[in-house]
Amino acid sequence: MTAPQQQASLFRMASFRLAVLGMLFSLIAAVVVFALIYEATGIAAREELAPIVAGDRADLLSDTQADGWPLAREIALAEAIGGHTYYELTNAAGQKLAGTTLAPHDWNHWSDVTRLEDPALPPGVEQIDGISVKLADGDRLFVGEDASVFAILNRRIALIFAVVFGLLIGLGVLASLLIAAYSLKRVRAISEASTDIVAGDLSRRIEAYGIDDELDVLTTGLNGMLETIERLVKKAQQVTSDIAHDLRSPLMRLRDRLVRIERLALAQGQAGIADELREALRQTEIVTSIFSSLLRIAEIEAGALSGNFVPLDLSALVCGVAEEFLPVVEDQGQSLELAVADGIWILGDVPLLIQMLVNLVENAIRYCPDGAVLTLSLTRMNDGFAWIEVADTGPGIPEADRERVFERFVRLDRSQNTPGHGLGLPLVRVIAVFHGGSVTLLDNAPGLRVRVKLPTVRRNEKLAVDSH
């Protein structure tokens, strides 16, 4: 038995997560490509402008020599003529001597001053690229060219990248949400079908979309498996029904005959024979009882019982059974102590669980002497299981026999004086296993401690099942 599926969320879907991861990768790739292009335009600008800058500087310096004017004057003249070349002359201390005032920049390195860094750039100029050199007198001369074309180019490239990748990512998110919603819908359908099947509806199938995608392949596979399970369970039900019918009917006829002979014997005054026949009748009842228990075990093992699993309050169920047996325990001169935790819910079949609890309690009552103390407890463990424990202070079971008693017809009391037919514990085990649990026998020192572990449901799962 599987626990009900947790409610899946759209954003937790694997397909959505994968799509988001993919988009993240393409975003990184876009940033890298843009950085490379930016770098390339920078290199192109430098290759384009460096010779011009060098020429302008050489012209300026040769002009000062030829004219005999101070450099500052030549710079003022050059800038007054206009053009795309900008100059800045500073002394060694960094004080400005002539030219355009620019934001600080590297010395001896090709550098660009953008409007972003220096809002005081001349109007219409977005970027100036150039280089500073140290002159013979210690002053520093920066010569730069208007590189606005490159700046605008970069800006346009950035815009195109933003638009294209923004669109791509937006569409990607939308597409992955749609894919996730589709997967979620189909996964939910599978999950709901499995809940129905666990609850006993074996004829339930999962709807295929007929589009041959991976979920259709999975659906077809699951439906094939369900088909087989349903067929096997039906067969098991048929077999157990046949066995039941083929054995119960002759038992009934045997019983009728014995009753008739008993009456005849009484009518003919043969009381001794009548007594014998009554004993024979009692034996047929024992046969019937053993047969019913065996059949029940076989039905549960074969999964032939269409398990009617419902969310149920195990705490209430355990308390209820304990209360029923209190008078029996008292009549036996024993006592029963209860330690039942509240509000433990499991998914289970009520009649089967009651039979299991009754078997556990009755075993303790029957194998313990007067004065024995029985303890029935229900505890919630941290691993999602609940422990039902029935402990007694009776004779216990030797460790070597603790596994053997789960086999059918194994009774440790060889004299066979105690009533019962050795099918109590095997039945407890198949019912526990049927519910996804297990049974173990432990030493209660003195006495026996039977521990049944059953998987619990969390409250939200319970509600999910309820609303379903």
Place this chain on the structure above:
Amino acid sequence: MRILLIEDDQEMRDFVTSELVTAGHEVTGCADGRDGLMLAATKDFDLLVIDRILPRLDGVGVVRGLRAMAIGTPIILLTALGRVDERVQGLRAGADDYLVKPFAMTELVARIDAVKRRNSFRQDQNILQVGDLSLNRLTQVANRAGHKILLKPREFRLLEQLMLNAGMVLTRTMLLESVWDYHFDPQTTLVESHICRIRAKIDRGFVCAMIHTVRGAGYRISVDPVA
């Protein structure tokens, strides 16, 4: 009571017929489902006893057919199948009771009486009265000859069942099914211990006991010790 018995096993049919005749009923036998359905639909019976597996139309089919025709005659299904879900299926189809083979004739006779009573006796009275014993079904308090008797929930349910069927025998199995909803045979004295508790409450201190043990059959509540 006029009873129609639909059972294909002739030996079984003969035996049940003779037993029910002995118990004072008038029995019509029938061996197959379709004929049985026709008989039950056209003639007047007080009760139908129908086997689960029949030729031509199975027992559940007969029950469904009759209920679909709005024929409300009480029905007891007999079956050699014992699965819990089959029992539920039979009751859901409209049967009043369900008895698994092999059973003792006393069991069938007791169930016939109980089903008959359930269908003729008003089951919704708030106060049940047997002799000087009364039971208030709303407060779940009993009263015998002016003495108030407090009952535990299970004791109330047990006494209620006995009093609803006052004067009639309820078998151990019937009590297990109706009071505890247990469809298996407990290996301890569960019923006996609870009966004992009720006896201590309602019979102790009174000259005549009201709860009687019917040997080999079950329990009965009545003023009169003999049935």
